[in-house]
Amino acid sequence: MLITLKLSMIIMLISMLMMMMASILSKKTFMDREKSSPFECGFDPKSSARMPFSIQFFLIAVIFLIFDVEITLLIPLIMILKITNLIMYMMISMFFFFILLIGLYHEWNQGALNWMY
Template identity: 50%
Template sequence: MKLMMLAFFIAVAISSLLILLSTLFSKKTILDREKVSPFECGFDPKNTSRIPFSIRFFPIAIVFLIFDIEISILLPLGLISNSIPPMQWMISGGLFLLLVTLGLYYEWKEGTLDWIT
């Protein structure tokens, strides 16, 4: 227990030291209107400096994140396969995959996955 507490305090001390050092040695910037705006010979910019992109990207990104998290949830099932009965292991894994597949089917039928519409 004492070893864990010591390791915790060392980790907190090293993290705090790194945060302090990075703030001290970082490039200091003062955000004002001139520094944030694009340079156009001293005049105000005519257009926005950011390039807009399709809002349809966000549902695709969220579906990707859901399936990415699904993989991280399914990976431990292989590790616990020896500690629980095989039927319970298969039912829990299959039920989880069925729920995720039904969610994907719903997204597909709703039209969220169609990029060009």
């Protein structure tokens, strides 16, 4: 027990010493022009990388990803159809569809699905 404690302390000391030396010896420049600019095949960018985008498109994309992941959760329902009885299968699948419909209704009610506000 004592040997394990000593070895863990030595390992911790060596790793902290290596991290401190790496941070002291590294040549970091935070205002480097090439690192702060977006990479565009080695050339200077033609326009600003901070171009505005449509927030409605972003919301629709996020909602699509959320519902797409939830739809992939339906795949195990197909697999358990063989090992469960029909009534239990229908109850589980209807409960899952009900949760999906509640989420869709909430997004619709919040106005996230309207393209124009």
